[in-house]
Amino acid sequence: MxxxxxxxxxxxxxxxxxxxxxxxxxxxxxxHSDLWPRIDARITAYMIALLGLDGQSARALQKHYYRVYGTTLAGLIREYDIAPAEFLHFVHDIDRSSLxxxxxxxxxxxxxxxxxxxxxxxxxxxxxxxxxxxxxxxxxxxxxxxxxxxxxxxxxxxxxxxxxxxxxxxxxxxxxxxxxxxxxxxxxxxxxxxxxxxxxxxxxxxxxxxxxxxxxxxxxxxxxxxxxxxxxxxx
Structure with missing residues (x-):
């Protein structure tokens, strides 16, 4: 410490x-756990499906929203008025057994x-x-x-x-x-x-x-x- x-x-x-x-x-x-990378990848996948972007563009926008709004979700609510419960269910649907x-x-x-x-x-x-x-x-x-x-x-x-x-x-x-x-x-x-x-x-x-x-x-x-x-x- x-x-x-x-x-x-x-x-x-x-x-x-x-x-x-x-x-x-x-x-x-x-x-160093793989939990956050798993969630991060799910966020990218959600944005690809929502916006029809390629992976690189979706990820760049994802990180932009994260830095500007505090979470990617906050940016998507602000810019696209998405349903937050659906987003949260999707991105947190991960395997935690590695933890x-x-x-x-x-x-x-x-x-x-x-x-x-x-x-x-x-x-x-x-x-x-x-x-x-x-x-x-x-x-x-x-x-x-x-x-x-x-x-x-x-x-x-x-x-x-x-x-x-x-x-x-x-x-x-x-x-x-x-x-x-x-x-x-x-x-x-x-x-x-x-x-x-x-x-x-x-x-x-x-x-x-x-x-x-x-x-x-x-x-x-x-x-x-x-x-x-x-x-x-x-x-």
Whole structure:
């Protein structure tokens, strides 16, 4: 675990945390997993079928929407008024058997004092199925998925505000774990402690180039490349 040099809160600050909030994809499972590439390929296939584009053009537009709107889905809703439930069902219809259960992660999350929640830009069904595959679904009292934010994704502040309200979360007594740095800006501004979960050095990383940062922005309080070991420090 590497702590931020400037304005670093001590680990003792986590003593005030009563609610532990986790992103799902590339956070609760590592970014070298093949789950996200499977979803990514399904998104491309959906766009090819919807728009009649060749694969290269569909993928370029997919990534453009992702960067501009926060998710490809948000862009498709805005530009083509698609039915989001149909999109989510299609893109999350994947084989998760390559993802091994993680008993060490389950033990570390279970040992945390207080409530545990998942906050994801994926669908509710995807969150449940993936957490179940990891063997951690029973540890969370709730999962706030893209449907619950009216399809407005992180990093929008309104999405976090809806999450706080829906699950009665006091952000000043909560911590957020996330693999994309800019998704931690709104939680930090809201009063949450923020932890950026990054891949181990040299490990495969399927995230977009613009999602990866060598520098640590001031809205990130802690950085770790091992979520389980970091959580053990807080127990």
């Amino acid at each position: 590497t702590a931020q040099d400037r304005n670093q809160p001590g680990l003792a600050d986590f003593r005030r945390v009563e609610c532990w909030v986790f992103d799902l994809d590339n956070t609760l499972y590592p970014p 091994d259960p993680n008993p060490a992660l389950a033990q570390a999350i279970e040992a945390l004092p207080g409530r545990k929640l998942i906050l994801t830009n994926g669908s509710h069904g995807h969150a449940i199925a993936t957490a179940k595959q990891l063997g951690i679904d029973h540890l969370f009292e709730g999962m706030f998925a893209i449907e619950h934010g009216d399809y407005l994704p992180k990093p929008h502040l309104q999405t976090y505000q809806k999450f706080f309200q829906r699950h009665d979360v006091d952000p000043s007594r909560a911590a957020m774990f996330e693999d994309i740095a800019h998704n931690l800006a709104a939680p930090h501004a809201s009063g949450m402690l923020t932890v950026l979960v990054r891949p181990k050095q040299g490990a495969e990383d399927h995230r977009e180039a613009w999602e990866k940062h060598d520098d640590i922005p001031p809205h990130v309080d802690f950085v770790t490349d091992d979520l389980v070991d970091f959580l053990k420090l807080l127990i």
